Amino acid sequence: MKASELGERKLIKLLTRGLYKNPRVLVGAGEDDAALISFGEKELVAKSDIMFRSTHFPEGMKPEAIGRKVAVANISDLAAMGASPLATLFSFGLPPSFDVSEFARIIKGINAACLEYDAPYVGGDTKKAKELSICGIALGEIGRGEAIRRCNARSGDVVAVTGKIGDAALGLEILLKGMKTGRYGKLVNAFLNPSARVKEGRAIAQCNIGAAGMDITDGLFFSAGEIARMSGVCLSLDRWSIPISKEARKFAEEHNVKENYLLNNGEDYELIVTIKREKFEEVRSKVEDAGGSLIQIGNVIKGKGVLIDGRRVKTAGYDSLNYP
Amino acid sequence: MKASELGERKLIKLLTRGLYKNPRVLVGAGEDDAALISFGEKELVAKSDIMFRSTHFPEGMKPEAIGRKVAVANISDLAAMGASPLATLFSFGLPPSFDVSEFARIIKGINAACLEYDAPYVGGDTKKAKELSICGIALGEIGRGEAIRRCNARSGDVVAVTGKIGDAALGLEILLKGMKTGRYGKLVNAFLNPSARVKEGRAIAQCNIGAAGMDITDGLFFSAGEIARMSGVCLSLDRWSIPISKEARKFAEEHNVKENYLLNNGEDYELIVTIKREKFEEVRSKVEDAGGSLIQIGNVIKGKGVLIDGRRVKTAGYDSLNYP
Numbered sequence: 054m055k056a057s058e059l060g061e062r063k064l065i066k067l068l069t070r071g072l073y074k075n076p077r078v079l080v081g082a083g084e085d086d087a088a089l090i091s092f093g094e095k096e097l098v099a100k101s102d103i104m105f106r107s108t109h110f111p112e113g114m115k116p117e118a119i120g121r122k123v124a125v126a127n128i129s130d131l132a133a134m135g136a137s138p139l140a141t142l143f144s145f146g147l148p149p150s151f152d153v154s155e156f157a158r159i160i161k162g163i164n165a166a167c168l169e170y171d172a173p174y175v176g177g178d179t180k181k182a183k184e185l186s187i188c189g190i191a192l193g194e195i196g197r198g199e200a201i202r203r204c205n206a207r208s209g210d211v212v213a214v215t216g217k218i219g220d221a222a223l224g225l226e227i228l229l230k231g232m233k234t235g236r237y238g239k240l241v242n243a244f245l246n247p248s249a250r251v252k253e254g255r256a257i258a259q260c261n262i263g264a265a266g267m268d269i270t271d272g273l274f275f276s277a278g279e280i281a282r283m284s285g286v287c288l289s290l291d292r293w294s295i296p297i298s299k300e301a302r303k304f305a306e307e308h309n310v311k312e313n314y315l316l317n318n319g320e321d322y323e324l325i326v327t328i329k330r331e332k333f334e335e336v337r338s339k340v341e342d343a344g345g346s347l348i349q350i351g352n353v354i355k356g357k358g359v360l361i362d363g364r365r366v367k368t369a370g371y372d373s374l375n376y377p
Numbered sequence: 378m379k380a381s382e383l384g385e386r387k388l389i390k391l392l393t394r395g396l397y398k399n400p401r402v403l404v405g406a407g408e409d410d411a412a413l414i415s416f417g418e419k420e421l422v423a424k425s426d427i428m429f430r431s432t433h434f435p436e437g438m439k440p441e442a443i444g445r446k447v448a449v450a451n452i453s454d455l456a457a458m459g460a461s462p463l464a465t466l467f468s469f470g471l472p473p474s475f476d477v478s479e480f481a482r483i484i485k486g487i488n489a490a491c492l493e494y495d496a497p498y499v500g501g502d503t504k505k506a507k508e509l510s511i512c513g514i515a516l517g518e519i520g521r522g523e524a525i526r527r528c529n530a531r532s533g534d535v536v537a538v539t540g541k542i543g544d545a546a547l548g549l550e551i552l553l554k555g556m557k558t559g560r561y562g563k564l565v566n567a568f569l570n571p572s573a574r575v576k577e578g579r580a581i582a583q584c585n586i587g588a589a590g591m592d593i594t595d596g597l598f599f600s601a602g603e604i605a606r607m608s609g610v611c612l613s614l615d616r617w618s619i620p621i622s623k624e625a626r627k628f629a630e631e632h633n634v635k636e637n638y639l640l641n642n643g644e645d646y647e648l649i650v651t652i653k654r655e656k657f658e659e660v661r662s663k664v665e666d667a668g669g670s671l672i673q674i675g676n677v678i679k680g681k682g683v684l685i686d687g688r689r690v691k692t693a694g695y696d697s698l699n700y701p
Contacts, residue, residue: 056480057473057505064477064503068484073492074499078464081499088499090464092518093417099499101425101514103468105506140402140414144427144512149381153388156380160392168397175398175405175412175423178512179388181381182429188468188502188512190425194416 085203085283086133086267087191096200097139098193100130106185111228116155118245119187120162126270127191128170129249129322133268135201135258136193138172138251143189146182159187170251199258201326205265206284210327210353213337215253215345217296218273218323219315220244223304239300247322253345257326260336266326271319277359278368280327287356288327289363294350313366327353409527409607410457410591411515420524421463422517424454430509435552440479442569443511444486450594451515452494453573453646457592459525459582460517462496462575467513470506483511494575523582525650529589530608534651534677537661539577539669541620542597542647543639544568547628563624571646577669581650584660590650595643601683602692604651611680612651613687618674637690651677 056064069083079096080089087100102123104110110119124141131138143163147156167174172191224244227237234241250268257264265284269276273295277288292312301315326347328336337347359366380388393407403420404413411424426447428434434443448465455462467487471480491498496515548568551561558565574592581588589608593600597619601612616636625639650671652660661671683690 054477055473056471056475056477059477061503064480067477067481068503072484072488072498074497075495078497078499081497082501088464088466090499090516092421092463093419095417097416097421097463097516099464099466099514099516101466101468101501101512103470103502103504103506103510103512105470105504105510107507108505139416139421140412140423142412142423142425142514144425146427146429146510147380149379151380153378153380153383153391156388157391160396164396171399173398173402173405174396175402175414177406177425178427179385179392180427180429181432182427182508182510183431184507186427186429186470186506186510188425188427190423190466190514192414192421192423192516 086130089200096195096197098131098134098136098195099190100127101188101190102126102130103186103188111225113228114245116158117162120159121166121246123187123189124163124166125247125249125322127189128166128172128251129268129270131191131193132249132251132254133201133266133324134193134195135199135254136195137255138170139192139194140175141167141172141189141191142175142177143187144178146180146186148184149181151185170249195258199261201254201258201264201266203265203267203280203283205263206280206286206327206353208286208353208355209330211330211333211349212288212290212325212327212351212353213347213349214296214323214325215250215347216323217298218269218321219301220298221247221320222315222318223301225320237300237304239298240304244320249322250324250345252343253324253340256339256343256345257336260332260339262329262332262336264326264328266324269319269321269323269325273316273325274359274366274368276325280325281358287354287358287360288351289354289360290351292362296348410454413524419518420521422455422458422460422519423514424451425512425514426450426454427510427512435549437552438569440482441486444483445490445570447511447513448487448490449571449573449646451513452490452496452575453592453594455515455517456573456575456578457525457590457648458519459523459578460519461579462494463516463518464499465491465496465513465515466499466501467511468502470504470510472508473505475509494573519582523585525578525582525588525590527589527591527604527607529587530604530610530651530677532610532677532679533654535654535657535673536612536614536649536651536675536677537671537673538620538647538649539574539671540647541622542593542645543625544622545571545644546639546642547625549644561624561628563622564628568644573646574648574669576667577648577664580663580667580669581660584656584663586653586656586660588650588652590648593643593645593647593649597640597649598683598690598692600649604649605682611678611682611684612675613678613684614675616686620672
């Protein structure tokens with residue numbers, strides 16, 4: 054069977070079945086946003102994300118933006134666990150004819166993001182390949198038991214997100230279709246110049262109240278579905294409360310894009326979290342103190358899957374083996 | 378300028394110039410076999426190595442051997458620092474048509490190596506790409522100040538290696554030329570089924586005597602040259618003492634391969650180390666207790682570069698951007 058027929062999720066399930074573990078592995082492959090390993094008095098968080106020219110970098114994406122994107126994608130998984138960034142590594146595949154100054158600009162984009170998140174770029178590798186390939190690795194640390202886990206949602210929790218959903222998915226759409234970006238600069242920028250919600254993730258984890266959560270890089274519905282599946286609950290969302298930007302609404306109206314498209318497509322690095330109801334105001338206030346925001350979009354109830362305004366939604370999300 | 382014109386080493390120099398660091402980074406990008414980061418009472422060691430079908434996996438290399446190779450290449454960098462393996466991550470690029478059962482066999486090879494070195498495979502990523510691409514990441518830990526560093530060699534030290542040099546380079550040659558492997562099984566096996574010198578590295582690091590060292594994946598002369606350059610010394614090697622297998626000598630004779638080819642080409646995962654003369658017997662005995670061996674092949678003297686029997690050798694090694 055071909056990899057594309059099986060799809061990314063089943064492939065991951067297949068590959069993580071029966072892997073060797075030892076007692077220091079607290080969270081292993083396929084179990085959450087990142088791995089969690091016991092390390093002295095703390096826990097080490099590790100995640101790797103790989104991207105390829107033919108799949109991930111639309112024509113016209115500047116080298117600095119490519120670098121930033123890869124760095125932020127990796128750091129975002131630390132944010133989703135609530136970890137403090139520690140360091141990053143980047144390994145490259147380059148075609149022999151690849152332009153050195155373009156490569157230097159990619160590194161510049163990576164390094165700027167590393168500085169922004171205090172996640173110094175400490176190593177990696179460079180090899181010959183058929184296309185530009187960049188594998189990023191983010192390492193972080195977190196106090197024992199503090200990690201935000203996909204499996205922590207409980208019936209009665211509040212569901213919340215850290216910011217607006219859907220801008221980046223539309224931004225990518227605009228770039229892929231080669232549309233003029235002028236009028237939709239904010240949407241395109243959300244795709245090209247993303248931010249990882251590290252401060253928000255840290256603030257939530259430090260409350261140490263067993264929050265659930267992950268980032269929304271594969272779409273809100275998919276992420277909500279993952280939390281529901283891993284926690285054995287249902288996430289019931291209220292459509293009116295999901296924050297969508299004026300620009301995204303306008304673009305969707307003008308181009309006949311259904312709102313569910315925004316909620317079902319990725320590239321946002323916002324977090325979706327679930328928080329114990331009685332702790333929600335306290336956590337929201339900590340996130341605001343850290344300079345972020347936390348917007349309630351629904352509730353955790355008994356059951357399974359994801360509801361929006363009481364109707365069940367598909368949570369398949371974006372499958373990177375079949376994309377675009 | 379094209380990447381291949383600049384070459385791998387200059388490219389790395391370019392990309393690591395001016396990277397952001399913070400005080401927790403003890404060894405950063407381009408400074409040694411792996412990065413070293415302060416983490417509580419210990420130090421975290423991290424390394425990433427990336428490989429591509431078109432560059433690294435000769436025709437006929439079995440999927441299990443591909444998996445093992447990538448895992449061992451990464452774990453070997455932990456060995457070269459003297460670290461204990463902690464965990465590994467692997468990120469994949471797969472063509473959509475890639476066969477799932479072949480992928481499962483690659484994972485099997487990886488997992489077997491992870492078990493062998495107690496370096497559990499804890500995460501990674503899978504994306505669509507033009508060719509099979511595998512990025513491995515090895516994480517390890519080491520006591521404060523114990524790391525074997527490339528810059529630690531001092532005039533008067535003994536130069537030693539942990540095993541035979543050149544088998545793997547010939548094994549690769551045999552595979553690339555499509556020669557029958559029957560008679561040269563041992564050489565081919567050295568390439569296909571390598572071992573990382575973790576026990577040896579650990580034994581040396583635990584002696585805590587400021588040893589220098591690295592692995593020999595880019596050739597003995599290159600590695601000797603790196604230690605010489607980073608330490609500001611000259612490594613003077615004695616040709617007769619360099620351990621070369623009977624099979625390698627025989628193949629070289631029959632096929633008119635110069636001995637320097639064995640010493641100038643990579644794919645061996647043996648370590649080259651330099652040890653204070655008065656400590657050498659003690660360290661050798663610890664390495665032997667751990668089940669390994671340490672063979673003196675020369676001495677560190679004042680000066681620079683690498684000498685063999687008193688004559689200067691080129692230390693350019695293997696450049697993976699220009700290979701094969």
